[in-house]
Amino acid sequence: MKLQVLGSGCAKCEKLAKVSKMAADELNLDYELEKVTDINEIMSFGVMLTPALVIDGKVELVGIVPSLPKMKDILSK
Numbered sequence: 001m002k003l004q005v006l007g008s009g010c011a012k013c014e015k016l017a018k019v020s021k022m023a024a025d026e027l028n029l030d031y032e033l034e035k036v037t038d039i040n041e042i043m044s045f046g047v048m049l050t051p052a053l054v055i056d057g058k059v060e061l062v063g064i065v066p067s068l069p070k071m072k073d074i075l076s077k
Contacts, residue, residue: 007050016051023071
């Protein structure tokens, strides 16, 4: 599973990366976490609001940082 956190590196972006990692670790997922900070790459996903989470190429979250239980639900789909 490829997880990409899109954002400039702001506090919310860092929190989304942390919650994503914690949830994936607790679910024992085989994953790769990448932080995407390049504005052109972020826009290539059609994202205009950060932070955003892309899972295996599909934008799943935009502009929010979910709770750990919610993130686990998202990752276990």
